[in-house]
Amino acid sequence: MKTLQIAVGIIRNPQDEIFVTRRAADVHMANRLEFPGGKIEPLETPEQALARELREEVGITPLEISLFEKLEYQFPDRHLTLWFWLVERWEGEPWGREGQPGQWIAQRALDAEAFPPANKPVINRLMAGQSATG
Numbered sequence: 001m002k003t004l005q006i007a008v009g010i011i012r013n014p015q016d017e018i019f020v021t022r023r024a025a026d027v028h029m030a031n032r033l034e035f036p037g038g039k040i041e042p043l044e045t046p047e048q049a050l051a052r053e054l055r056e057e058v059g060i061t062p063l064e065i066s067l068f069e070k071l072e073y074q075f076p077d078r079h080l081t082l083w084f085w086l087v088e089r090w091e092g093e094p095w096g097r098e099g100q101p102g103q104w105i106a107q108r109a110l111d112a113e114a115f116p117p118a119n120k121p122v123i124n125r126l127m128a129g130q131s132a133t134g
């Protein structure tokens, strides 16, 4: 069983829109919407992994982050620990640097079904208008 530690960014602008990207057709959770992010490497902290992934995938540098939620999720073939960071201050303008389509979606209009199942509690909190726990 694979165990993966994942850091992802909930990039939220002052209009309460969130930047999401669409996963490629040939990877785990193909074609789902996602928060940009990825696997935490062995010598990285979750914060460092987030900064690296956001730079690589969407070309921004987070300036201030807070932990929105940390949760465990069991897929049939893998166990995930997911760190969801809220990012409300950053440098640069996010775009799909790896060719993945990106879009801003109003927080309250997010659709949990469009994301991987692990994201559900997070999507529900965002749709309810909740902010960071700190």
Ligand SMILES: Nc1nc2c([nH]c(=O)n2[C@@H]2O[C@H](COP(=O)(O)OP(=O)(O)OP(=O)(O)O)[C@@H](O)[C@H]2O)c(=O)[nH]1
Pocket (backbone or CB within 6 Å): 004, 006, 008, 027, 028, 029, 033, 034, 035, 036, 037, 038, 039, 053, 080, 116, 117, 118, 119
């Ligand atoms: N990026 C991202 N991954 C998520 C989310 N929700 C979720 O279950 N995942 C899962 O977490 C894992 C993240 O892996 P990833 O494919 O983004 O990792 P990565 O960027 O390091 O990719 P690579 O190793 O192929 O370069 C996948 O198994 C993915 O299905 C999410 O909101 N964002």
Ligand SMILES: [Mg+2]
Pocket (backbone or CB within 6 Å): 036, 037, 038, 039, 057
């Ligand atoms: Mg990724």
